[in-house]
Amino acid sequence: MPEWNEADLASKRRRAYEAAAGVRDPEIPVLTIADLGILHDVSIGPGGRIDVVILPTYSGCPAMGIIQIEVETALARAGFAHANVRLSHSPPWSTDRMSDEGREKLRACGIAPPSRGAGKRSLFETGEEVACPRCGSPGTERISEFGSTACKALWRCTSCREPFDYFKCI
Amino acid sequence: MRPSADPINPDRRAAWLIRLGDDALMLGHRLSEWSSRAPTLEEDIALSNLALDLIGQTRAFYQHACKLEGGMRDEDGLAFRRSEHEFRNVQLVEQLNGNFADTIVRHVLFSAFAYPFHRALSRSHDPEVAGIAARAGNEMAYHLRHSGEWLIRLGDGTAESHAKAQAALDMLWPYVDELFASDALDREMAESGFGADPAQVRPAFDSAVERVLSEATLERPPAAPGHRGGRDGVHTEHLGHLLAQMQYLQRAHPGASW
Numbered sequence: 001m002p003e004w005n006e007a008d009l010a011s012k013r014r015r016a017y018e019a020a021a022g023v024r025d026p027e028i029p030v031l032t033i034a035d036l037g038i039l040h041d042v043s044i045g046p047g048g049r050i051d052v053v054i055l056p057t058y059s060g061c062p063a064m065g066i067i068q069i070e071v072e073t074a075l076a077r078a079g080f081a082h083a084n085v086r087l088s089h090s091p092p093w094s095t096d097r098m099s100d101e102g103r104e105k106l107r108a109c110g111i112a113p114p115s116r117g118a119g120k121r122s123l124f125e126t127g128e129e130v131a132c133p134r135c136g137s138p139g140t141e142r143i144s145e146f147g148s149t150a151c152k153a154l155w156r157c158t159s160c161r162e163p164f165d166y167f168k169c170i
Numbered sequence: 171m172r173p174s175a176d177p178i179n180p181d182r183r184a185a186w187l188i189r190l191g192d193d194a195l196m197l198g199h200r201l202s203e204w205s206s207r208a209p210t211l212e213e214d215i216a217l218s219n220l221a222l223d224l225i226g227q228t229r230a231f232y233q234h235a236c237k238l239e240g241g242m243r244d245e246d247g248l249a250f251r252r253s254e255h256e257f258r259n260v261q262l263v264e265q266l267n268g269n270f271a272d273t274i275v276r277h278v279l280f281s282a283f284a285y286p287f288h289r290a291l292s293r294s295h296d297p298e299v300a301g302i303a304a305r306a307g308n309e310m311a312y313h314l315r316h317s318g319e320w321l322i323r324l325g326d327g328t329a330e331s332h333a334k335a336q337a338a339l340d341m342l343w344p345y346v347d348e349l350f351a352s353d354a355l356d357r358e359m360a361e362s363g364f365g366a367d368p369a370q371v372r373p374a375f376d377s378a379v380e381r382v383l384s385e386a387t388l389e390r391p392p393a394a395p396g397h398r399g400g401r402d403g404v405h406t407e408h409l410g411h412l413l414a415q416m417q418y419l420q421r422a423h424p425g426a427s428w
Contacts, residue, residue: 059226059302059309060219089230089301092292094308124315124381145316146216150223154212170308 009044016050017042019078023070026063027149030109033067037097040088050075050083055093058150058170095169106167107133112140112155114169130166132157142166184235185258186359187299188248189401191231192259194306195249196409197280198224199416200267209270216316220277223309230302250420254410255403262345264400264409268338271324271331275338277317278382283349285310286374290366299364318382325386332387339383340391347396350375 020042021034033039033054041053052071056064068085075083095114103113112133130140137159145168147154152165201221208214232245243251262280267273288307294300324335352360352369359365383390399405419426 056226056230058223059230059305060222060224061226062222088298089305090297092301092304094305124318144212144216145312146212146219150219168312170305170312 012048013042013044015078016044016052016075016080016083019074019080020052020071023067023074026066026070027151028106028111030105031102033071035099035102035105037099037102038067038093039071040091045084050080052083052085053088054085055091055097056087056089057093061150095167098167110134110164111152112164112166114167117169128169130155132160132162133164134162135160180238180240182355182358183296183364184238186355186365187231187235187238189258191228191235191248192257193263193280193284194224194231195228196257196259196412197263197277198222198228199412200263200265201273201277203267204273217273220313220316223306223313227302227306227309230306234298234302246420250417251424254405254413257405257409257413258401258403259405259409260345260348260400261397261406262342262349264406264412265342265345266408269334271334272338272341274317274320274324275335275342277313278321278379279342279346280349281310281314281317282375282378282382283368283371285314285378286371287366287368290371294365295363303366314378318378321382321388322386325383325388335386336388339388343391344394344396348398348400351398351401353401 017039021032021039023033023039025031025033025036036057038054038057039052040055041051043051045051052075054064054067054071064087068087071085072083075081075085096116098114106113110133112130115128115130128142129138131138132140135157137157139158140155141158142153142155143163144154146152147165151168151170153168154163155166156163198221201217201224204214204217205221206214208217228249229245232248236242236244236248262276265272265276285307288303288310291303292300292307294303321335324331326332350368350372352367356365356367356369360367360370380390397406
């Protein structure tokens, strides 16, 4: 009978977490699922099976199914076959779960990161202040609430005149 | 006798969640009919995105309902293999897209209900329901803002856009009361802490709609006897046509999958 000590389990869990955390969002590949705050939990279940919980983002995000498969694949590649990857709505995902590192990566690739405080803004006068991800100017305006993917809106900068994507705050 | 750990029949909870899924499915399907036909490219993308949110909400409610039922059917079974009288959506969401003003008014009315309703439901004692509703609430705030801004432009726009927006409001207003007409199942779910009572969010609906209408210079139609019956499976003639299109593939090739 194999003996598992605490240190072995912790190291196994860490390796599994790192494998899962490296999976990238298929639509915004600069971000990993850890950056996005989608990767909620990695644990070792009965029989040593890896259990992963991921939080779906926007209700209709078509990428969730692919992310689920890619986490399974990444774990299999790291030596964890038959991992159980489960979607959970609890806790609910919001853009507030995105890491600071993730926000910086978004900005660096020309997408303005979401403002903080999802769900706390007033309904009609949102007063969103979005800085241009290219020149940093706060002088920006919204072109459309909807953009190239379900999670983005289209804005433009009134200083450098460049249009840019804004990651919607949900 | 000690109260059981699970005092409500799981099937009743499932039936209630299926109502919410049915509302979102029909409205999502209607909006998807605009794809490639909206007045501008941006709005085409917007309506398709709104549709996507609603279909996503539908799937989450259906999946959880199926789990509560014990797995006797799945989300596709609910969407594609039920007939008209088995759907429990309110009649508002099955109404035709009509012209752009009709679609926008329908969406303002539904999202002004759904936004506070999902907020209330996010306090459900079922963590999965609470989570689905919390996110749906955030999404419906976005829907209300988008459709509300359009209604203000249409109402306070040209004489023609104003007339069409007012006509849409007059036509769809009789479907509003049904959104808030709670029945025994609604009350049972709300009292148990699993659900939320739609009647309770009427004041929030009234204040959001009032605000949009006054800025849009549109008149709120007088209260009048409204249409009812969607929650009991009674629908307008439009639902059957919608289902004929939506369910065609699964009816012609039962069990077909990607």
